[in-house]
Amino acid sequence: MMAESERSTRQRRRNSMVIPLDFRLVLVGKTGAGKSSSGNNILGRDAFGAAVSQSSVTRECCKQSDVVYDRQVTIIDTPGLFDTSLPQQTVKREIAKCINMSAPGPHAILLVIKVGPFTNEEQDAVRQVEEIFGEDAWKYTIILFTQDEQTGPDIERQLEEAGPELQSILRKAGNLYHVLNNDKTNDRGQALDLLEKVEEMVTNNEGQFYSNYNYLQVVEMLNKRESALREFYQKQMEEKILAVESKYKKMLSEVQQEHEKVEKRLRSEQQEVKRYYCALESGVRHVVEQTVPTDSMEDILKFHEALKLKFTS
Structure with a gap:
């Protein structure tokens, strides 16, 4: 009875606010956790270059969109946040691109963790995510556990047996998690279940997406740069149009001169014909x-x- 009452309350709350039909989702997590495969799974197509080996994982921030279950879903896939093979400056640039691509802010941050032992590398990756997005981002975070046929379906038991580090992360995210089996991309119910959880989280966040000072700065920067670039292209277009006009005016002038030359020749020949036959007549x-x-x-x-x-x- 209590559960039904809670569902009714959530439904009334959901109906009382405008929930966006478009979602911006950011995939974060350590290298090899399955971010690209998860992005492909959610969108239902090969949108991101999923890795077949550790040496071929996604290294550049990438943005893809599609309509999934009547929702416009935009996913930003990030490079491995704890990829020791990448220079730190490269990682920072990619994270900046991630913020740019997800501006004015993501509706959900999907922290991708592979089902299995929670390693030190994954703990470090989570700390880096906190550094990038801030503590407030946990309200907008869903833990996305990725599994395959080998890891088995009993996720509940594995979470119960998880160590304190993973339990702490789950608590920070409000115990909001979802499991994706990326070996079963044809099971579209997985994506629907996830999007429903995202929608419920957005409802709980009063329809708002995540934002912070960095995002506000980025939005301002993007607007300024977009305006400057549009102005630049507008000026370039006007200059090109003037150049084309000048080119064709010159061509028309040359054609006009040639036309006048032909007309002069015509008149000369006509006059010569007249002179010739007038002479004959005389x-x-x-x-x-x-x-x-x-x-x-x-x-x-x-x-x-x-x-x-x-x-x-």
Whole structure:
């Protein structure tokens, strides 16, 4: 009865606020935890280059979107946060890109942990996530346990037997977690269950996404840079349009000059034809005076042909 009352209360609360139909989700966690595979699983397609070996894991921050169960889902996949093979400066740049791509802030941070022993490397990765997003981000965090056929389905028992470190992380996240079997990507119910948990968490957060001072700064920076870049391209476009206009005006001018030249040539030839035949006409009397009654028109024309140079020269 109590559970039904809680569900009714949550439903009334959900109905009383506007829940976004688009979700920004950030995948974080140690190298090899299954972030890229989880992103592919959620979107239902090969959106991220999932690793087939430790040497080929995703190293660059990547953003992909798709419609999943009538929701516009945007996922930001991050490089391994504890990847010792990457220079720290490279990791910092990728994290900055992650914040840029998820601005104005993620609706959920999915902390990806592979089912199994919770290692020191994973603990360090969690600490780095806290450093990047801050303590307040736990309200917007869902622990995403990834498993395969070998790890088995009994996640509840494994969590009960988990050490204090993992138990502490679960408490920070409000014991909100989800299990993804990335060997069963055709089981679309997994993605729906996760998105419903994200939606419930967003409802509990009064429809808000996660933000902090860094995100506010990033939003301001992105807006300024976007405005500056748009202004730059607008100026470039105007300059290019003027250059094209100038080019074609020159071509039209050259065509006009050529047109005038052709017209001048036409008039000259017309005048020459007129002069030629006027000269012939002026000699007609002289021609006919030299004919006899028996001459045909053909004879007269031949005679005229013989004399025309004299009259036209």
